Amino acid sequence: MINHFFTYQRRKFVRYFQANKVARISVAFLMSVILAGIVWGVYYVSKKGLEFTQIETDIFLNQVGPWYIYEIFLLLTGFLIFISSTIFGLVNFFKTKKDNWIMASPRYRKLLWINSFKAINSSAWAIIAISLPLIVAAGQVFSFSILAYFLAIIAVIIFALICALLAIVLIMTISLLMGLIKLRNIRGLKVLVSAVILTGAVFIWRRLIYMDLDQIFQINNVSNPNLEIFAQYFSVFPSHFPAMIIFNLQTANPIGAFKYLFILVLALVFIVLVYKLLEFKFLYVWQIFQEGSFEAKKEGKGRRLRLLRNSFPKTPEGVIYKKEILTSIRSAKNLLWFSFLAVLLFAQVGVISLLDKYSNIGDGFTIGNGLVILQLAIVLFFITAFIVRFVFPSFSQESKTSWIIGSAPLRMSKIFLSKYKLFSLVLTILGIASLFLYIIPLELSFYLSLILVLVVLIAILTLTMLGLSLGVIYINFESNDPNELSTSAGGIIFMVLALGYIALTAYLLYLSLINENYVFLVFYLLVSLSLCLVLRKKALKSLAEIEFI
Amino acid sequence: MLEIKNLNKNFSGFQAVTDLNLKVKSGDFFSLIGPNGSGKTTIIKNILGLLRPSSGDIFVEGSSIKNSALKAKRQMAYIPDEPSVWNHITGEEFLYFSAALYGMKKEEVAKKISKLLQYFSLQGIEKKYFENYSRGNKQKFTILAALLHDPKLILVDEPIVGLDPQSAEIAMKLFSTFVKNGGTIFMTTHTLEVAEKYSSQIGILYKGRLLANDTLTNLRNKIKQPTASLSEIYFNFTQND
Numbered sequence: 139m140i141n142h143f144f145t146y147q148r149r150k151f152v153r154y155f156q157a158n159k160v161a162r163i164s165v166a167f168l169m170s171v172i173l174a175g176i177v178w179g180v181y182y183v184s185k186k187g188l189e190f191t192q193i194e195t196d197i198f199l200n201q202v203g204p205w206y207i208y209e210i211f212l213l214l215t216g217f218l219i220f221i222s223s224t225i226f227g228l229v230n231f232f233k234t235k236k237d238n239w240i241m242a243s244p245r246y247r248k249l250l251w252i253n254s255f256k257a258i259n260s261s262a263w264a265i266i267a268i269s270l271p272l273i274v275a276a277g278q279v280f281s282f283s284i285l286a287y288f289l290a291i292i293a294v295i296i297f298a299l300i301c302a303l304l305a306i307v308l309i310m311t312i313s314l315l316m317g318l319i320k321l322r323n324i325r326g327l328k329v330l331v332s333a334v335i336l337t338g339a340v341f342i343w344r345r346l347i348y349m350d351l352d353q354i355f356q357i358n359n360v361s362n363p364n365l366e367i368f369a370q371y372f373s374v375f376p377s378h379f380p381a382m383i384i385f386n387l388q389t390a391n392p393i394g395a396f397k398y399l400f401i402l403v404l405a406l407v408f409i410v411l412v413y414k415l416l417e418f419k420f421l422y423v424w425q426i427f428q429e430g431s432f433e434a435k436k437e438g439k440g441r442r443l444r445l446l447r448n449s450f451p452k453t454p455e456g457v458i459y460k461k462e463i464l465t466s467i468r469s470a471k472n473l474l475w476f477s478f479l480a481v482l483l484f485a486q487v488g489v490i491s492l493l494d495k496y497s498n499i500g501d502g503f504t505i506g507n508g509l510v511i512l513q514l515a516i517v518l519f520f521i522t523a524f525i526v527r528f529v530f531p532s533f534s535q536e537s538k539t540s541w542i543i544g545s546a547p548l549r550m551s552k553i554f555l556s557k558y559k560l561f562s563l564v565l566t567i568l569g570i571a572s573l574f575l576y577i578i579p580l581e582l583s584f585y586l587s588l589i590l591v592l593v594v595l596i597a598i599l600t601l602t603m604l605g606l607s608l609g610v611i612y613i614n615f616e617s618n619d620p621n622e623l624s625t626s627a628g629g630i631i632f633m634v635l636a637l638g639y640i641a642l643t644a645y646l647l648y649l650s651l652i653n654e655n656y657v658f659l660v661f662y663l664l665v666s667l668s669l670c671l672v673l674r675k676k677a678l679k680s681l682a683e684i685e686f687i
Numbered sequence: 688m689l690e691i692k693n694l695n696k697n698f699s700g701f702q703a704v705t706d707l708n709l710k711v712k713s714g715d716f717f718s719l720i721g722p723n724g725s726g727k728t729t730i731i732k733n734i735l736g737l738l739r740p741s742s743g744d745i746f747v748e749g750s751s752i753k754n755s756a757l758k759a760k761r762q763m764a765y766i767p768d769e770p771s772v773w774n775h776i777t778g779e780e781f782l783y784f785s786a787a788l789y790g791m792k793k794e795e796v797a798k799k800i801s802k803l804l805q806y807f808s809l810q811g812i813e814k815k816y817f818e819n820y821s822r823g824n825k826q827k828f829t830i831l832a833a834l835l836h837d838p839k840l841i842l843v844d845e846p847i848v849g850l851d852p853q854s855a856e857i858a859m860k861l862f863s864t865f866v867k868n869g870g871t872i873f874m875t876t877h878t879l880e881v882a883e884k885y886s887s888q889i890g891i892l893y894k895g896r897l898l899a900n901d902t903l904t905n906l907r908n909k910i911k912q913p914t915a916s917l918s919e920i921y922f923n924f925t926q927n928d
Binding site: 451452453454456457460461464465468469538539540541542543544545546547548549683685686 | 732735736737738739756757758760761763764765767769771772773774775776780783784785787788789790793816
């Protein structure tokens, strides 16, 4: 069966390139270019960071500087793999009607294996994009041998497997417990797992934000520093073990590296054993979640309906608003992704607080315009991530249900504008809220704050129009999966254009602040407005020609 | 009520419908029968404006689907063969949404929905999410949504697939009553017994071409078999083509 699975995956890959060959090869090429760009960026930043720690002749800093970088980068890798696998598992493990035929067969247990493989596969990008460039950078700076490279890569792969399996074990354990206490509701499972993860995320966030850099870098004890104090801060995170392996390889201590690799292998063996034990209960938990009701709670029924009746859409466009809101907030998958991106967006506010706290470290490091512009670009980058996940696929996802609005007496232009207004509103609230979360700690002037708010507002309105319009122009009824749609030709084009637009926004804001000349911002406004008008016109023309096959 | 003039539909070189001319009067129950892939659903989607005719035009109560699409669409309702609805809304919400899409007033909708739910005894499950309904129940909700805004023409694509015998009977009686009250039904089906029992006019489609279009009696006369069943008529036309 496993052979069939891999054969199917191979054939699926080959089939993908059989139709629309040129377009799909171009998409794959563009994706590779984007991935290569990210990998190079992470490699460059890691290498510069590691080289920076070696400038000082302080032996302690030479050691803990890179170590700190390994800990942070691997912690991020582990977190992303864990979250990605959890979302995949929650959405796919128990509620996939297409898997019924496997569950009805004697090889039903393989479904957990197949889904686990897919979960690990879907989160492998974090190793390629973060961990591998870090290892290569470390290898270059500290002249790793082939064996050191090999050990470091093995360590990171084992660590990634542990993180992904931890996510699966967490889901399976909570499912089993819920089954035992007869709480057989898949929504409850999603809420419980999310609550556990959120608690963990808050713990990690607090530990990082309230980390006393003076103490861990032992600024007041430079004559007799203690590595143990540094290690203690990170020892609670699973990423500490692969970080220790790379650190030991850096300091030419292979015995230390093997010791931590052994611990890591033991941890993997343990988690695999737990996984294998839980595998025996897979059929049981799968069965009980097939019984789970997706009905709204009894006590909520009356209130929900009253709310619906009270806000009965008065216009056909009102239906679009209401439908988008209801289908979004009731989809656990959407909510999980939205929360994940929102957590990442707001977590970077913590980084700013940290920078603000240590703004007086070193030779006059001050939070200036550069940091403000960097933050603005980060906020817009996250907004782009929201758009690519939720706005861009919006029309394509209507494929099977397009008959409802397609056959109704409703102009497509109105549907387009209704969706645009709704998405713009939500993203503006999110963007402005995250903006304020860094305006306040940085104590920016009212004037600068106002400029930032206006720029973010213009950028969000333009990026939303870009995402929605390209979603229409490159409409794709072949898939309902937003991840697949986002990586189609239109999605790639959107990402490239959005990144270009964000760079333009940052550059024009920079010119404006440096020269104290706001003509650059007026130019920015005109460019954005023109872009919106052109995109809207193109999108409406495409919409008028769409056929709902 | 419905007039199709010289309709042609081509999909990237594949001719799905060829020179279709058809008139269906108000109060008619028209059934279009034909094998899989003969173009039935394509014709319905062209009438609804979900697909664009390659050439020719379609008129609903005199309004062209090409030039006055909104006016034409206001007269129609659609029951698809695959009752796909947004997963995370309830059956009741779907009915409210359908009503609002056709500009119905809030007051009349609530009353009408509670009456319609009784037809298929759907009271009690209307607050469940659509994804949890069986195919048959999904189909029932789409049938009710089509009846909600009092259309003049209902386009039904395979109406009883997935329905239990009792519900299928109820659905067909609802359509008959709708026709008796002056409405028009345009139905495609593979269930020839149903077409034979309820239709006032039957069209036989084969490879995108309308081979015959008449009353059952006249179709029998055409093949010179006065007692032939619709099944025999169908095979006679399609096998001779």
